[in-house]
Amino acid sequence: xxxxxxxxxxxxxxxxxxxxxxxxxxxxxxxxxGDIELDEDxxxxxxSGDQPLRLVFAYRGADFEARIETAPEAHIxxxxxxxxxxxxxxxxxxxxxxxxxxxxxxxxxxGRIEVSKAQDMSLVATAQPPLPLTPxxxxxxxxxxxxxxxxxxxxxxxxIAAAERACVAVAAAPSSPPEQQPESS
Numbered sequence: 795x796x797x798x799x800x801x802x803x804x805x806x807x808x809x810x811x812x813x814x815x816x817x818x819x820x821x822x823x824x825x826x827x828g829d830i831e832l833d834e835d836x837x838x839x840x841x842s843g844d845q846p847l848r849l850v851f852a853y854r855g856a857d858f859e860a861r862i863e864t865a866p867e868a869h870i871x872x873x874x875x876x877x878x879x880x881x882x883x884x885x886x887x888x889x890x891x892x893x894x895x896x897x898x899x900x901x902x903x904x905g906r907i908e909v910s911k912a913q914d915m916s917l918v919a920t921a922q923p924p925l926p927l928t929p930x931x932x933x934x935x936x937x938x939x940x941x942x943x944x945x946x947x948x949x950x951x952x953x954i955a956a957a958e959r960a961c962v963a964v965a966a967a968p969s970s971p972p973e974q975q976p977e978s979s
Contacts, residue, residue, distance in 0.1 A: 826927045828864035849932075853940055854947045856917075860936050868927045869920065872939050876907065876915040876950055880957040888957035895949050904942055907950075915950065917943055 831841040844865040863869040880888040905919025923935035
């Protein structure tokens with residue numbers, strides 16, 4: 795009677811694993827970001843092609859995407875949607891503060907906060923991580939960008955939250971003053 799195997803099929807097929815082990819053993823040290831990947835079935839294999847890698851994460855209430863180019867040179871493009879610029883009619887002070895925060899990012903060497911025609915705010919930043927392109931060098935470059943923009947993101951979040959609170963307060967306020975009751979003596 796043949797022995798039944800409890801080993802998952804992807805472990806039994808080790809040709810991709812052998813390829814990766816050969817890369818680790820015989821390739822340039824250290825193993826760099828983009829050298830290996832997981833296929834659709836979760837198998838480790840040597841990465842083919844020069845497609846950018848994507849890293850998606852949340853930081854300080856915003857969804858970020860880091861696109862990591864590995865060829866022809868290492869490059870990281872960081873982006874995030876930060877919300878809408880407050881409207882001037884309803885939130886004039888918040889709008890002016892938001893515009894000042896956005897303008898202050900124009901002098902940063904690594905990027906800036908941009909505003910679209912639809913008044914959407916987006917963070918756009920770039921970095922060239924040091925080589926070799928290890929996970930540590932990629933994370934260090936991304937962390938450096940986040941530290942550069944962190945105070946601006948915090949200020950924008952506080953300003954937008956204050957504008958939203960002001961709108962709620964205005965909407966909840968009575969539309970006409972309450973009737974005066976005559977004082978009794």
